Amino acid sequence: MKRNPSVCVIGAGMTGILLAIKLRDAGISDITVFEKKDEIGGTWRENTYPGVACDVPSHMYTYSFEPNPDWSNFFARGPEIKEYFERVTDKYDVRKYIRFNEGVTEARYSGAKWSLTTSKNLHYTFDFLIAATGILHHPSFPDIPGLDTFDGEIFHTAEWDHSVNTGSGVKVGIIGTGSTAAQAIPELVNNGADVSVFQRTPQWLLPLSDFSIGDKTKRFLNRYSFAHKFMRRFAIWFMEHMFTKAVTGHPIQKKLLEWACRINLRLSIKNRVLRQKLKPNYQVGCKRVIVNTTFYPAIQKENAHLITSGIERITEDGVLTKDGTLHKLDVIVLSTGFKPLNFMRPMNMTGRNGLHIDTAWQHSVKAYPSMLLPNFPNFFLMLGPNTPIGNFSVIAMSEVQADYVMQLIEKWRNNEFDEIEPRQEAVQRFNNYVKEGLKGTAWVGGCQSWYLDPDGDPILWPYTWGEWVKQMAKPNMADLQTRSVTNQSKNAA
Template sequence: METATETTDIAEASARPLRFAIIGAGMAGILSAIKLIEAGLTDFTVYEKADRVGGTWRENTYPGVACDVPSHLYSYSFDLNPEWSHLFAPGSEIQTYFERVADKHDLDRYIRFGDEVLRCEFDGGRWHLETASGHTDTVDVVIAATGVLHHPRYPDIEGLNTFAGDAFHSARWDHDVPLIGRRVGVIGTGSTAVQIVSAIVGEVGHLTLFQRTAQWILPQVNPAYSDAEKAAFRADPGQLVQLHDSLSQLFEESFANAVVDADSPQIKMIEKACLDNLENNVTDPELREALRPDYRAACKRLVISEDFYQAIQQPNAELVTAPIERIEPGGVRTADGVLHELDVLVLATGFQVDAFMRPMKVIGRNGAVLEKVWADRPVAYLAISIPDFPNLFMLNGPNGPVGNFSLIEVAELQFRYIMQLVELLRTRRAREVSATHEALDEWEAAREEAAKHTVWVTGCRSWYLDDRGIPAVWPWTFSRFREEMAAPKLEAFELVE
């Protein structure tokens, strides 16, 4: 009689060897590499267009950069960090954390740095890759860990290139440009602009913030962890696990579930906190009204800051609400005719959040071109799989949980799901795996219907909304996301044997 061990050995002996390509060495790419190694699937290459790991945190080095998710939650569950300096750590610490994790797992030997993937084509049951250096690769599985916040969006403003001073996007911060005593203008009022204003107002000569849309500001203190607390975390890793899990539960039960139900008690509490923050901390009535949004709190991505209102009320700070007419060599001309003279212009104008794998050319089964498939807008079943693009899986893909959860927690759950699909390939139950068109259509219809009940559709313009005004994010609770990620519904996938 054959034993269970013998059966397992036979199955392993007949297992299909798989080669992988991971595109991107940011948070999700690092995660993917580590998890493949843990699974014994070490035949892979990570393709990274930059010269080091880090993704968003490598790209964004502007003054004040930080994550708006608590750091002990914005950490890999398998590599919690006892050294976070604050509840919300600065971006440089987050970048160092990712570099440390990559070094710990010796990932450099798997990564091709400075070699952007330009083309992926599915042919003969495998993916064929071409990079900017002319390198080619043939793999069985592609994991797209390309991220969301890495293609800067530049504003369409007349005369932008005529500015005679120093000008740059916040994600391309020029640290060689001095700020002390100079006249600095910031275009934008999202989280990035708010962080920059708070960080630099104390050193610049004059700061001008050009506001198109006012933002609700959720007050949030950012206490430092004491040496004793960090020592306790180092001595007892169980404390770190408990803290991570408690933050996850708190985040889910408060903010995460609040935004997907516009009538929830939690969203009412958030609205009150934002309103009280404005009313109690902005003394000048005209400035207070200029800073008052005309939409509900959390309709746009909520901005978290403990000191923005204090910063914008400094004597050397100015809020400009008149529309920008054009940029001139000397500064910014607004529609009221005023020229705001500047030495430095910062474009805190966000990212092309719908790019995902693009501009990489991706060609799937039977010549399906991703750019054409996504001509209207990017879609993927459960934000992971695209019909007609077999054995290609996305982390933090289109319409996923980007607006209300920790993206690390999201990516970990998604990768476990993906590995269950990979197992179908490895054990030869299928040669090709991709979502069906029917499954994607049904999921999209359900997602669009659920989105009608979220706070994101209560009357604002935001980068969450697609071309139809429908939030391009996960519209259900996080518990629903965990349930969906527990195991693939195989009837939703086309399995080619």
């Protein structure tokens, strides 16, 4: 008789919503989604800074089963993306599974069950635990002396304070020049703020222009679904065969990407001195390539100032740089990224025999294949290490992983096992395969980036999107260890 498992999903962002739909459609009724905040949305709920947008073409950035011909821009804006996920959540009646304002603080595995404690000090037991906590959700704050002494307003881009005046004449300092900063800086500059940009490392920018999509085009795409499908498929083809292949070492695409970024810098920045300051000294793609056409024009305006001297410390009046200059500011914005290796942490998580996740990952963060951990049975980590794939849509990644998870849960439902986890040798073999592939990629091109783990290895997938989809199409049961409730090991077929 087919069993009905109890499944816990942590996080009601893009992946958590997807999992709830997949689980429900498979006939599973005991689903609980824990969400630490009071609404859904994940990164699109957290990030509300000026100019926030997706750098993946909007018609590609949807669930495959829920296309959206009504995007207003080629690169969708944050608020509209959040509206899309809210619409999907309501259409598929996902809210009934979500426990809002309740985060998971502790998860402990014992006796083929996961025992959870939440922020409300409530206790639950589940057959499966799935972390849909995302990749970039813990803001990283810089270790700069005097950070807490500033008399003005200071906040991280992921915690944007909209009550603070950043308009005309306000002296705003932005620390960092990554993707977020490249979107926010033009908004501040064009709004009249006096913006000082503190750059540690310049970035390569790819000039893919955004454009608005008018009502007439939206009506056409709604009426003729083939046109919308073509737009989506073309975007997927371009990202897979041009962008992703460029950063994973395919020579033709790599040359084209390098040429596009270098010629963009040369043609966009007229001042030779400024152009030299903005020119990276590392390979194109080593850091995430920023898709942007607004930063270069903005940084050349009179109310924008690029500062490349290192920061000595923060004072009560502003930022003191190492050349002895005090840059007086009213507001400091920290565009200093996230902690990409936290995943489900700081949740207090222990697996078999009391093994804590911090102990399991004390040397390096590894999973098979990016999802399963030895000694943490019946646990799946969505978008885990080596999942990010060259500027590709994370929705597509989550869909592939969700199908993989559902195949394993279906085997549990059919009484093929009670516990499942990867064999240690399979984890090592998978990570050796990834490490070998990384040698030819742009990510080892001589830069420091959030891609790198403490050993200096990128936590990315170094092969093509098609290869990843092929490998994830069906679980290799020989790499997985299953057990019955009697803990007698069964060799999977």
